[in-house]
Amino acid sequence: MNTTMSHAAINGDAARAAKGRPGQATAPSGCSEPHAGGSVGAAPPVVYGASERPPRGDYTRAGADYTCPQDYDSYTAADHDTYRRLYARQAALLPGLACDEFIAALPSLGASDHIPRFEDINQRLRQATGWEIVTVPGLIPEVPFFTLLANRKFPVTDWIRKPEEFDYIVEPDVFHDLFGHVPLLFNPIFADHMQEYGKGGLKAHGLGACEQLSRLYWYTVEFGLIQQKDGLRAYGAGILSSSGELQHSVQSPEPQRLPLDIKRVMRTRYKIDSYQQTYFVINSFQELFDKTAPDFTPIYQRLHGLPDIAAGARPAEEEVVQH
Numbered sequence: 001m002n003t004t005m006s007h008a009a010i011n012g013d014a015a016r017a018a019k020g021r022p023g024q025a026t027a028p029s030g031c032s033e034p035h036a037g038g039s040v041g042a043a044p045p046v047v048y049g050a051s052e053r054p055p056r057g058d059y060t061r062a063g064a065d066y067t068c069p070q071d072y073d074s075y076t077a078a079d080h081d082t083y084r085r086l087y088a089r090q091a092a093l094l095p096g097l098a099c100d101e102f103i104a105a106l107p108s109l110g111a112s113d114h115i116p117r118f119e120d121i122n123q124r125l126r127q128a129t130g131w132e133i134v135t136v137p138g139l140i141p142e143v144p145f146f147t148l149l150a151n152r153k154f155p156v157t158d159w160i161r162k163p164e165e166f167d168y169i170v171e172p173d174v175f176h177d178l179f180g181h182v183p184l185l186f187n188p189i190f191a192d193h194m195q196e197y198g199k200g201g202l203k204a205h206g207l208g209a210c211e212q213l214s215r216l217y218w219y220t221v222e223f224g225l226i227q228q229k230d231g232l233r234a235y236g237a238g239i240l241s242s243s244g245e246l247q248h249s250v251q252s253p254e255p256q257r258l259p260l261d262i263k264r265v266m267r268t269r270y271k272i273d274s275y276q277q278t279y280f281v282i283n284s285f286q287e288l289f290d291k292t293a294p295d296f297t298p299i300y301q302r303l304h305g306l307p308d309i310a311a312g313a314r315p316a317e318e319e320v321v322q323h
Helices: 076-092 098-108 116-129 141-152 173-179 188-207 209-221 242-252 261-265 285-292 296-303
Strands: 130-137 153-157 225-228 229-233 258-259 278-282
Touching: 076 098, 076 173, 076 242, 098 116, 098 285, 116 130, 116 296, 141 153, 141 188, 153 173, 173 261, 188 209, 188 261, 188 278, 188 285, 209 225, 209 278, 209 285, 261 296
Parallel strands: 130 153, 225 278, 258 278
Antiparallel strands: 225 229
16 A cells, blocks of 8 residues: 555554554655655655655656556565465464455455466456556655545555565555555445545645545554454454554454544544554444545534544543444
8 A cells, every 4th residue: 555644554563663654654744745755767756754764666667657567577586485474474364353355355366375466466356346456666645646546546566575574664565555455445345435535535635634534544444443243353454464453453452442433533643653542443344435425525624623632542422342
């Protein structure tokens, strides 16, 4: 998941210490544009927040929309092995913790013993929901990200972490983006929600409301939980690609779990350096689609000037979802 918000919580454990999703160094604030690390090629590298770390990824490959061909020939045997080991570890943790829709769709990624070719996934994905994944060299700005989503295109980073980064990586890599995000794009309702999010993001950018919308992305697409008949399960990519947060979010008695309320979510800060203290729960993807379908402009107006709610705040009057 490549962008200001999609890249905020990337890889659960990896997202802990630096991931505000963006660049994973800090969370996006407002709708400010990221700083360009110098004009290289058609698309300058992207750095979010105050990070002094050079952007990762070869942006000389990117066009004006930040997309580029997947550099498949550059993958080494070690790269494919890293993907295989990450996939095997995470897949073994899914039963009883990940939502049914994710588990059912995961095989659509193809073979798990090597990094898949994006065009192979796209053949299945286009047929299922009309979506496709496109390659990007790394983090991309908000407007290109929203524009891609609005056109049913999901940006996926094509480089993979080094073996020494197996348990911790700052930016989202190909494993996080593919394993965490792409399976649910095979679900028609969730796929439609993601397109509407992209359209809403373009509108929020014009209204100066990207901070509010980024919180919605964080607490749903990245760290969302869903109540199934057989119990609470995870559907957020930041959870599903994290060995630690997957168990914490569903089983730990420590965090609070609240029913999804759009205004509450948009006022709630989130943690980028630890497991989440608050999770928001839906009962179905149809509920997520229905609650996020209306025009948010009146909500942005009502929230203007209201104080933020701390990530772990526990107002006594709120209903808590039992797990």
